[in-house]
Amino acid sequence: MNATEQEEREYLEEIKEQLTLAVRRVDDSVRQFSSELREKKEYIHEHQSGMDDADMVAAGQSIDRMAYTGAGAVARKRKLIKLMQSPYFGRIDFTTANDVTTPVYIGVHSFVDERQRRGLIYDWRAPISSMFYDFELGEASYTTPSGPIHGRIDLKRQYKIQDGRLEFLIENGVNIHDEVLQRELAKSSDDKMKNIVATIQRDQNAVIRNEEATVMVIQGVAGSGKTSIALHRIAFLLYRYRDTIGAKDILIISPNKVFADYISNVLPELGEEHIPETVMEELAADLLGNQFQFQTFFEQVAALLEHHNPAFIERIQFKSSFEFLSQLNKYLLHVENNYFSAGELRVGRTVVPRQLLLDKFKAYHRVPLLKRFPLVADDVRAYVRTAANRKLTNGEKNTIGEALTRMFRFNNVLDFYRDFYRWIGRPELFRFEHGQTLEYADVFALIYLRIRLEGISAYDHVKHLLVDEMQDYTPVQYAVLSRVFNCRKTILGDVNQTVNPYSASSAEVIERVFPQADVVRLYRSYRSTIEITAFAQRITPNPNIIPLERHGREPAIVRHPGPAEELEGLRQLVADFRSGGSNSLGIICKTPRQAEQVQQALAEAGGGQLLTEESTHFKEGVIITTAHLAKGLEFDEVIVPFASARNYKTEVDKSMLYVACTRAMHQLTLTYSGDITAFLGA
Numbered sequence: 001m002n003a004t005e006q007e008e009r010e011y012l013e014e015i016k017e018q019l020t021l022a023v024r025r026v027d028d029s030v031r032q033f034s035s036e037l038r039e040k041k042e043y044i045h046e047h048q049s050g051m052d053d054a055d056m057v058a059a060g061q062s063i064d065r066m067a068y069t070g071a072g073a074v075a076r077k078r079k080l081i082k083l084m085q086s087p088y089f090g091r092i093d094f095t096t097a098n099d100v101t102t103p104v105y106i107g108v109h110s111f112v113d114e115r116q117r118r119g120l121i122y123d124w125r126a127p128i129s130s131m132f133y134d135f136e137l138g139e140a141s142y143t144t145p146s147g148p149i150h151g152r153i154d155l156k157r158q159y160k161i162q163d164g165r166l167e168f169l170i171e172n173g174v175n176i177h178d179e180v181l182q183r184e185l186a187k188s189s190d191d192k193m194k195n196i197v198a199t200i201q202r203d204q205n206a207v208i209r210n211e212e213a214t215v216m217v218i219q220g221v222a223g224s225g226k227t228s229i230a231l232h233r234i235a236f237l238l239y240r241y242r243d244t245i246g247a248k249d250i251l252i253i254s255p256n257k258v259f260a261d262y263i264s265n266v267l268p269e270l271g272e273e274h275i276p277e278t279v280m281e282e283l284a285a286d287l288l289g290n291q292f293q294f295q296t297f298f299e300q301v302a303a304l305l306e307h308h309n310p311a312f313i314e315r316i317q318f319k320s321s322f323e324f325l326s327q328l329n330k331y332l333l334h335v336e337n338n339y340f341s342a343g344e345l346r347v348g349r350t351v352v353p354r355q356l357l358l359d360k361f362k363a364y365h366r367v368p369l370l371k372r373f374p375l376v377a378d379d380v381r382a383y384v385r386t387a388a389n390r391k392l393t394n395g396e397k398n399t400i401g402e403a404l405t406r407m408f409r410f411n412n413v414l415d416f417y418r419d420f421y422r423w424i425g426r427p428e429l430f431r432f433e434h435g436q437t438l439e440y441a442d443v444f445a446l447i448y449l450r451i452r453l454e455g456i457s458a459y460d461h462v463k464h465l466l467v468d469e470m471q472d473y474t475p476v477q478y479a480v481l482s483r484v485f486n487c488r489k490t491i492l493g494d495v496n497q498t499v500n501p502y503s504a505s506s507a508e509v510i511e512r513v514f515p516q517a518d519v520v521r522l523y524r525s526y527r528s529t530i531e532i533t534a535f536a537q538r539i540t541p542n543p544n545i546i547p548l549e550r551h552g553r554e555p556a557i558v559r560h561p562g563p564a565e566e567l568e569g570l571r572q573l574v575a576d577f578r579s580g581g582s583n584s585l586g587i588i589c590k591t592p593r594q595a596e597q598v599q600q601a602l603a604e605a606g607g608g609q610l611l612t613e614e615s616t617h618f619k620e621g622v623i624i625t626t627a628h629l630a631k632g633l634e635f636d637e638v639i640v641p642f643a644s645a646r647n648y649k650t651e652v653d654k655s656m657l658y659v660a661c662t663r664a665m666h667q668l669t670l671t672y673s674g675d676i677t678a679f680l681g682a
């Protein structure tokens with residue numbers, strides 16, 4: 001052990017000692033709080049009869065305050081215990097312009113020596129910690145609320161401390177990030193996504209700490225860390241704006257429940273509370289007031305994969321275009337200008353002129369169309385009251401309301417939506433009968449019309465919206481999100497990983513809906529070995545991709561004489577996996593039906609967990625699923641069965657194949673019988 005290591009080990013022991021003392025102090029205060037709380041409760045119980053309402057309210061408030069402070073102490077203790085396991089992962093020695101050198105140890109939380117008022121560990125999100133990610137040795141600077149601080153980094157170290165023990169320490173070199181990063185990436189997968197605070201890269205750090213963007217769009221290649229970065233960005237914003245934004249003010253729109261569960265640990269690992277999440281279908285049901293039965297996105301994609309239906313594809317393509325959104329907007333203008341056929345209105349002896357009705361209708365142009373009528377009706381009632389110089393009967397009041405509503409062409413959003421297709425001369429593009437299931441492509445268009453015609457008030461509480469898998473949502477969906485969530489947004493995805501190429505959105509399309517967006521493109525790929533990344537490039541080439549220099553086995557393509565032999569081969573591959581050292585194997589099929597078939601075939605060989613649309617979480621081991629559901633997840637090893645020309649032949653199939661192959665971290669195998677799919681090239 002050299003002198004540096006000796007010194008660092010001693011320092012670690014010292015910090016652990018201080019942390020132990022801090023835990024003890026928190027324990028003492030928690031004990032004190034709970035005994036005070038108990039005494040207060042006992043006092044109230046004994047003196048209840050002599051207390052009036054005001055006394056009771058005051059006593060209740062004081063109990064709430066104590067409980068709140070007590071809960072704060074418990075949370076503090078949780079953080080301290082976490083720090084005892086792994087107090088810090090990095091250190092920089094920073095010398096300011098006036099030659100004061102401070103060692104800055106960086107960890108997941110801050111820890112302050114209260115007596116000496118000195119920071120012992122800095123939170124990775126603190127302004128000073130940004131230099132750890134942004135600079136090597138030499139000149140460096142960071143920004144504080146009162147301006148930039150310039151200086152020099154004289155020393156830089158990285159540590160791996162686990163269960164309170166120093167596992168390794170890496171000194172100064174220019175490539176220190178690379179070495180630790182390589183170690184992290186070579187590890188086995190987990191059933192939950194991990195935090196990456198110790199190895200955040202410079203370009204990733206810039207996205208995480210961006211405070212200016214009101215809409216941030218991250219377009220990144222498969223495995224570029226988009227989801228990780230977005231979650232760390234949330235953690236950063238929660239820290240930076242801790243007085244105004246809490247975990248409950250954030251909303252994550254994730255593609256499905258399994259994915260939501262997969263990412264659910266990252267923020268708690270970073271000491272933040274669980275963040276509310278939802279899926280598009282839940283949001284849609286809410287925004288439609290639960291009035292319609294509708295197809296899910298998953299069902300739409302499954303239908304596309306099972307049958308080739310050109311009319312269905314045409315409907316989806318049209319409704320996923322930017323043109324569709326423009327047409328809807330034009331239609332709304334047409335409705336505004338033409339659908340209110342005002343006529344003279346007679347109430348008793350008073351005649352309300354047509355022009356007055358038209359003027360009133362126009363005067364409320366800021367109010368959603370269908371919400372204007374009660375307002376115009378009130379104005380008309382006032383007009384009649386003044387003209388007739390008397391109060392109106394209830395019958396007359398109602399007549400005014402009803403007459404006005406009748407002057408408008410429709411008063412039901414569905415009627416407008418159907419009329420829209422007549423107006424554009426394409427009635428065949430809307431297939432829906434009362435009581436039927438609405439096609440997924442119609443869901444958000446209908447919601448958009450509803451918002452424009454009736455308005456919305458919900459979701460004002462959300463202060464930051466995170467949308468993952470942005471390529472799966474259409475312009476009209478973004479137009480809805482833009483109106484429903486009047487807050488900052490982080491939107492991320494990869495247009496190459498679409499599961500429905502007929503409705504995919506690129507960063508450019510999203511920019512048209514959010515012209516103010518800051519778009520960041522990430523090309524470095526971290527998940528897979530170079531061999532796997534190169535293999536996936538054969539399916540969907542991207543000349544800009546930069547794979548991280550990490551090698552593994554060449555992906556294998558295994559041909560079988562027939563389907564029965566292929567299933568037998570799968571059983572063998574699963575047995576090999578079980579006797580190997582990896583944690584997770586994903587068998588990723590094209591359709592849910594094929595996934596079920598594989599599950600049945602493997603039942604005798606120890607089986608595997610089938611992930612379906614209804615699943616809410618997954619465990620390590622053998623997972624059988626579809627590319628659609630595996631999106632966003634990763635596995636040590638991936639098998640893609642049925643990679644034949646018959647099975648993978650359309651554009652949708654190609655996307656599925658790309659998504660499936662890019663889920664593999666260390667090993668990838670494709671199996672088939674008949675001819676191999678043409679998507680792998682020569």
Ligand SMILES: Nc1ncnc2c1ncn2[C@@H]1O[C@H](COP(=O)(O)OP(=O)(O)OP(=O)(O)O)[C@@H](O)[C@H]1O
Nearest residue numbers: 196199200201222223224225226227228526527632
């Ligand atoms: N700076 C980093 N340090 C360590 N690991 C990283 C880093 N960046 C990304 N990774 C790892 O790379 C893998 C892919 O990250 P993530 O799932 O966030 O990428 P993604 O771009 O959302 O992927 P995809 O779009 O393919 O689902 C994860 O295992 C993540 O931990």
